[in-house]
Amino acid sequence: QKEVEQNSGPLSVPEGAIASLNCTYSDRGSQSFFWYRQYSGKSPELIMSIYSNGDKEDGRFTAQLNKASQYVSLLIRDSQPSDSATYLCAVPTGGGNKLTFGTGTQLKVEL
């Protein structure tokens, strides 16, 4: 079983809609979860972190965590064309600080 799994997409949403990105992880001991945004040819940019079950909101972004289901999601409200990117889910694994990344979900926001 892969440690961090994401649907590779592409996920296409119209401008102004809500984009929903999902991630599952295998390490039940994981305590922190991160969403990064990566534009083509660029480096990962941290957009959200979440540590507790439930929702965490930051502007148009909401991260949702369900540790019992080993599931973390990212909602983007009022999607904009500039949100078109690959969204990476990352989880510290192995008890240390190393991040294990998913393959990423490509989001396309269409005009």
Next chain:
Amino acid sequence: EPEVTQTPSHQVTQMGQEVILRCVPISNHLYFYWYRQILGQKVEFLVSFYNNEISEKSEIFDDQFSVERPDGSNFTLKIRSTKLEDSAMYFCASSDGRLQETQYFGPGTRLLVL
């Protein structure tokens, strides 16, 4: 806003040559990392570094790789004898002592081995 910087942005080298990739982490950060991303693949952990020593490394990080913090600001990744399969984007990241797992990435060095 403080950021991680990396040089060079692009590096082309011949197979078997040594390369050194340089990073300047965020100034008050204590933990440093190297990751790589082969074109079209996911970001992979290489090594973490804390208190002037390697704290964790992956199976990718074999004897051809080494890391060093030669002074108070730079953090380097050396590949002794490059292979074709070392061609990738190499990202440096750093985190502070309080939120160790919250890592901020530099812009990357694109390495092409011919």
